[in-house]
Amino acid sequence: MKAFCHGEINEFIEWHDTDGNIINASDGGIIYVEGTYHWYGMALRPLPVNCGPYGGQMTTVGVVMYKSKDLLNWKYEGVILEVTNDPESELFAPLRFERPKIIYNDKTKKFVLWCHYVKYPANHGNGVGEADLGVAVCDTINGKYKWLGFSRPIDNYGWVRDMTVYKDINNDAYVIYDRHTPDPKLGDKTGGLQGDRCLYVVKLSDDYLSFTNTYKRIDTAPWREAPAIAYKNGYYYIITSGLTGWETNQAKAFRTKSLLEDWEDIGDPCVDDYTNTTFNTQGTNVFCVEETELQIMMLERHNTACFEKSSYVWLPIRFNDDNTISLHYTKNWRLSDFL
Secondary structure (H helix, E strand, O other), X not given: OOOEEOOOOOOOXXXXXXXXXXXXXXEEEEEEEOOEEEEEEEOOOOOOOOOOOOOOOOEOOEEEEEEEOOOOOOXXXXXXXXXXXXXXXXXXXXXXXXXXXXXXXXXXXXXXXXXXXXXXOOOOOOOOOOOEEEEEEEOOOOOOOEEEEEEOOOOOOOEEEEEEEXXXXXXXXXXXXXXXXXXXXXXXOOOOOOOEEEEEEEEEOOOOOOEEXXXXXXXXXXXXXXXXXXXXXXXXXXXXXXXXXXXXXXXXXXXXXXXXXXXXXXXXXXXOOOXXXXXXXXXXXXXXXXXXXXEEEEEEEOXXXXXXXXXXXXXXXXXXXXXXXXXXXXXXXXXXXXX
16 A cells, blocks of 8 residues: 655655656645545745745746545646736736645635735735735635735734634634734834744634634744644644744644633644754644544655755644644554554
8 A cells, every 4th residue: 555655854755646747735735625635735946945036935837736535646636826927917926825725615615715925026025915815715626716815914014924724613714824023113124033923813704705803812932933733622733833944943832722812832742853853844734534533744845955846744643642742753654554
């Protein structure tokens, strides 16, 4: 039986689709619809990060999607959120649809995609369209998503960085994002090195297309990014990364019984991680294996020499008796090991 293969902690392992092409779906997620898993993410350019203003960490394609019945064999479905060559469009490439996440709205019967949007030329900044959340919508999971625009939660003063979207057990939806509020004495002159920076939870409207005024600052999670959420036995868990650019760092997890209440720091979930680098990866998303209790943490090993060849590392989350969580690195594993 085919296995999830990760190799050594410092090794880059290519994952291929059913046509033999490299799977290129960065920082996305997996959603299960009518018997099929759909894996989506931003298609990165095969260029190094230091190659100038148009590096490999951006896209000239858009958000792409793959499908699978077994989580191991993935067929390419195409581009679901496309860029354009029209310089007057908000989708003019190169740009960034960073950390795209899709949730389904049971009331409107729409699939809603949120992402961290960075307009052309795709350099992180602080101005309009450089530090925002973008949203798109579609009637089907794998159709062409309609771009609805971009905005910022809470106010226009807080810059948006890494984010995720989560639908809870009550079908309420939330954006969880890294918000940077600059030092008012220094403004935007510090390049993100000063001011207040912390994870925030913001409740979405009933149609999931806009923000409400209900939000929570996770005071225990300053200077954290790359949030990924799991839920088990009455607890919500966020697994996060530190802020070191493309360099890996030590993970840290938090838990709460309510997304809008206080979050408790429960430390690094990675067991025997002698590198203190989240096994040389950064977290992306958590998804559930249907008809089981297994939840899988999606992580990426970013290959800055060629972003297109970044590695995917998927690890089962272990929920411990003391309501903590843990991740154990394995070079390869099979679903049958945990079912």
